[in-house]
Amino acid sequence: MPGDSASGATLHTIVAVMSFLACLTLGAVLTLSRLAADWTEGLSGSVTVQLLPSPQISPEDQMKEALRLVQQWPGIFAAKPLGRAEAEKLLEPWLGEGNVIGDLPVPQLIEVTLTPGKPVELEGLGKALADGVPGAHLDDHKRWNEELASFAASSEAVGWAVLLLIGVATLAIVIYATQAGLQAHREIVEVVHMIGARDVFIASEFQRHFLWLGLRGGLIGLTLAIATLLGSSFFVDSREAPVGAQYMPQFVTAPQHYIWLFFVPVVIGLIAMYTARFTVLRVLGRMP
Amino acid sequence: MVRFENVGMRYGLGPEILRDVSFTLEPGSFHLLTGPSGAGKTSLLKLIYLAERPSRGAIWMFDREIATTPREELPALRRRIGVVFQDFRLLDHLTVFENVALPRRVMNELESSYRAEVEELLSWVGLGNRLNAKPATLSGGEKQRVAIARAVVAKPELLLADEPTGNVDPDIGGRIMRLFIELNKLGTSVLIATHDQRIMERVPAQRLFRLAEGRLTTANAADAVLAEAKRA
Known part of the structure; x- marks a missing residue:
């Protein structure tokens, strides 16, 4: 050529x-x-309990009560309270690394891991949390997912x-x-x-x-x-x-x-x- | 070596260029193919070097009937034929050396195996000092000699030349003819298409093929027809 x-x-x-x-x-x-x-990685196989500030209960009691309720619920593998740093890390996919503003009101969070292959009555858990712990809310990520x-x-x-x-x-x-x-x-x-x-x-x-x-x-x-x-x-x-x-x-x-x-x-x-x-x-x- | 039996040829749906052409070329023979321009000389050569297919009749090349020879075996037959094209058909992007070496290269030979032979051949045709020249820088006569060197470098059994002296002066034309005669003496069959009268005068009449309006006659056949006509 x-x-x-x-x-x-x-x-x-x-x-x-x-x-x-x-x-x-x-x-x-x-x-x-x-x-x-x-x-989706952090969302599947887990749910999150959000604890919004409430005048009826102190943050410490709110966390203690919510943890107790979650840990005894059937089908729950683990429940781990997240510190502020970890909560910020969860926001990284949306906000980018290290970009969470300091005074952003980040709620207390409990990361709840479900037992794989075991059905969990999430609707009941949500209701129990809402009734038993003021300011608690269960996010099952389903809609987001x-x-x-x-x-x-x-x-x-x-x-x-x-x-x-x-x-x-x-x-x-x-x-x-x-x-x-x-x-x-x-x-x-x-x-x-x-x-x-x-x-x-x-x-x-x-x-x-x-x-x-x-x-x-x-x-x-x-x-x-x-x-x-x-x-x-x-x-x-x-x-x-x-x-x-x-x-x-x-x-x-x-x-x-x-x-x-x-x-x-x-x-x-x-x-x-x-x-x-x-x-x-x-x-x-x-x-x- | 080459045998044509009632061969006809046409391009597409056009008129027949060649009609009922029959002849035989024996090994070591030397023939001229003559006829006026447009008589079909180039078309006949194309059939022999397997660039075209006949529309009818049978062609045998090196004891193989072409119509029944598988296509993948045709390159091996072509390598036994050297062709000097009328318009040289040198490849402009290659040097003189590369042009001449091309038939050896397409045989997948290593350059080391043919380099000395190509250089010697180019010296023989008087171009030993133009190995690296590109065709565009050569004169018509030099191009002609490169084309001839390329045609013979693979030691073909049959050499075809289409108007090899058409573009060169009489002196170079004479040298080219002497070259063909020398190759023929070495055993190569030669068929030259020409209407150069000086060449025809140097070749015995029985070695003359005449092509007119697509029909081929040999000098002997023409004489026989003439004698028959006289007897009648």
Whole structure:
């Protein structure tokens, strides 16, 4: 195959843009997955007792009474009062790490772990708490869990759909580019074919060319995407960010998420390579 | 080595370019294919180097009937044929050396196994000092010699040349013909398509194939037809 031509440079740019979009979309999907996991992890298999300040009972007695009631209820595995630091940690998925305002009136909380596989009469427990402990309220997370699971699932589905569309678009571009490349180099293909080259030899020349093209374009897109993600994190952390931006979830915070992004150029390169091989073999198959 | 029996050929749904073509090329033979422009010389060569398929008739190449030969076995047959194209068909992005070495490379040979042979061959055609030149920088005669070197580098059993002296001056044309004769003496069968009168004068009449309006006659056959007509 001849070296890079003007059309090759255009193709590089297009592949880089597709890779950039794929990396950003994958980053968004991974972030959504992580958020959904964070949201639901602490909520399933457990309930929370909130103790709001009440004039009828002191906070210490309120906590003692509520703990006693919960611990003797059938099907309860453990009941653990949470300090303020732990209560703030529970708010992190919503408010971000270290962003809980100091004077926020955080209620006393008891984290109640349910015995796995054992039915618990939560409605009765809630009623017993409401009747027996002033200011006590049982939150079984059910409504939250359902809504969050539904939101996370639909968001993830949209993300995967966009990723799929980008994949299909990349495939179409590579097919078109390969066919255009074959047309531009038809003379070369014919000569090499006529001097006795086997189809797989010619196809391997094309597939190697398009593998490198896909990898190079993909790496350029990945680099731009990582720069964008790091840039957005830096912006959110910076003083110039608008008020409230700090409470937004950050894209791709875990190192393993960046590892997944590195698969994007590899996948694009492989798509380009196999598409080129398939297309070239199909075109050559029509020759004598 | 090559046998055509009542071969006809047309492009798509167009008229027949070749009609009832029958001939045989024996190993070590030397033939010229003549005829006016548009008579079908290039099409006939394309059939021999397996670039086209006949629309009817049968072709045997190296004792294989082409119509029944699996497609994946055709490259091996093509490697036994060297072709000098009328328009050279050198690959512009490759150097002179790489162009000539291409038939060896497609056989998956290592460069170390053919480098010396290619260099020697290029010296033989007077291009030993242009190994790294690109075709765009060569004259017509030099391109012709690169094309010839490429055609013979894999030691083909059959060499086909389409108007090999059409683009060069008489002196280089003479050198090219001497080269073909030398190769023929070494055992390579040669078929040259040409309408160069000077070449035809140097070759015995029985080695002449004449193509006109898609039909092929040998000089002997033409003489026989003429004699028959006279007797009648």
